[in-house]
Amino acid sequence: MGDNRPVFQRIADDLRRQIDEGALPVGARIPSRSELKRTYEASDQTVDRAVRVLKAAGYAEGQFGRGVFVTDRAPIGTLLRSTGAVDSPFAARIALEGSPDGAPLTWEASSTAAAASDRVARRLCIVPGTGVIRSVYEYLANRQPVQLATSWEPLAITEGTDVVFPECGPYARRGVRGRMAAIGIRVVRAEERVGSRPASSAEAETLGCSPGQCVTVVERTHFDADGRAVETSDIVVRADRWRLAYDIGFV
Template identity: 75%
Template sequence: MGDSRPVYQRIADDLRQQIDEGLLAVGTRIPSRSELKRTYAASDQTVDRAVRVLKAAGYAEGQFGRGVFVTDRSPIGSLLRTGETVDSPFAARISTGGSSTPLLWEATSTTAAAPPRVAERLGISTGDRVMCTQYEYLAGRRPLQLATSWEPLALTEGTDVVFPERGPYARRGVRERFAAIGVRVTGATELVGSRPATSLESETLGCSPGQCVTVIERTHHTADGRAVETSDIVIRADRWRLEYRIPFPG
């Protein structure tokens, strides 16, 4: 039986296999359009589509005026998810080479109206005022992780913790900040998913537009289930693994 895959998919799969097997090493220029056309008896459009698939999967990137080259897909490290690191995006740590290294971060906070999906997660009404904080996590000045956090201003406005990145409780975890205003945070829920990177995310994280990113949707809550903070953490799916440490009762 003949190969039923579309030609563009066969080209992309063949190139992926060569990269996975090391026949095309990191930094190597993949065959040119004319070479691929000749090898597969394909049109310009078919070859271009195959290369777009390869780029979107994180296997290759274009360099202006030079061609398309194989990218490094080896994991940078593991994003640890434990009771300590889940407390806050800036408490998260990355594990590389057997040691844990904290990420430096920069943040900007602005007041905003809660969009429907955020309002649902926080248990408030759409349009209610929230503090929206945008984070970039850096290693060697290179952005490795993005996060957006939302907190209801009905809880924090007029307090010392209204701005997560400044004030007497800056750079503290969610539990410690909210404890300072008499709110006891007892747990967090995380949903892990994936989606294509937006243009801004791909530009910031150094990946191709549409490339797959992992999104951790996390919500902190009190003992009675009241949500006090929710956030989206975004990392490159091809470079980061999620490491969950799950203790079992004795």
Template identity: 40%
Template sequence: MPDQPPYLRIADVLRERIANGEWVPGDRLPSRADLGQEYGVGDNVIRRAQELLISLGTLEGRAGSGTYVAEPRKRLRIVRSIFREQAGGSPFAADMAALGKRGTWESRTDAKIPAPVEIAARLGIAEGELCVRTAYEFLADGKPVQLSTSWEPYALTGGTLVVLPEGGPHGGIGVVRRMAEIGITITRAVEQPSPRTVTAEEAGLLGVQKGTLVTHIVRTYYAEDGRPVETADIVVPAGLCEIVYEVPVNS
């Protein structure tokens, strides 16, 4: 088996020292130079190890001050289930209410946006075909905890009362119920989660540091005839939220 990269080895050592109580929440770690000398590695190795632990919520960086042991925090529980949306209301708001928090969201919709090649493939349309794109920022007690960018074919909803996901008489009720208003029955959702680090834009919107780990979920809704009617990229910071999938079991 290949040797473990040096920065992962250092991250494990730092994490163990914190777990053993050598450093407690609020403590400032030694400088990168001092840690590098202690472990016989370069500054870049220490930096990468610290960035990893920051992305996991173990450490926190303070501009101009150094790196500190972060205060333990309980991750928010986010439940993924198409059946929760069919029940009505906002699943996100319900999840936050269960945690004693107020779940809200902000959105921006742009109509008639040409579909990029990847989005077109996911929606089964031609590249450049017009779509309605909506960017969401989900908030818990006013703090951002999740991002989502949704795409719907304009040919599907254009000229109807549901063309704007968050506007009109059916705004804000969710994809499943909106599509039902124009006679489209959504029967399944496919989600593909994968880990990655935030982009610079996502870090700014979420208020997290560069290198923070997120779960990137590619979700697509399908109608009963098998055609995709909406696809979205959902970004959830791993250190802030835990994702739980609710799967119904037929008796």
């Protein structure tokens, strides 16, 4: 049976195989457009599309004025997610490759009042346009970007309290459970949904990857004892460099 894959996909798959098998090691230059055209008897558009596939998958990156080079895809580490993790918007511990004791985690955050989008409103079970506090986080380990996160909390729950801004006030950096407990709300569970999508230009710049490269996205929502959603967040990490590990306990 013949190979029905598009030509650009066959080229991308062959280059990916060479990278996986070490024929094109980390740091090696991907053959130029003219070399690829000659090798695969393909057009400019076809080989360009094949190289874009490699970039989007995290196998290669362009260097201005120099060409396209094989990137290091070895996992940096694992994000260990569990109920026992530090209660922060990060909600994970870090295990770096070769350093099982973890790494110091720092983060920067900013919060502003906003109107809930349709997507956020669905997750919080509120009316679109309802006031929320939107907090944007950038996490670093060993001064390297690890994770981006955006969190939304209904203003109807926190407005006028000491916890309205997650990173300010007497309960700053206490995490969702700790902060909500300070205003009499008991958070009893969190739900996470894991997916993937292409990185936006802004995400790629911060995380050190190429726009369009695959990132892992965790949609997490915290609920109180009455089943009310009190916070929801989008957590973004590079799919090629970080693994997610879940500690699932049984009672």
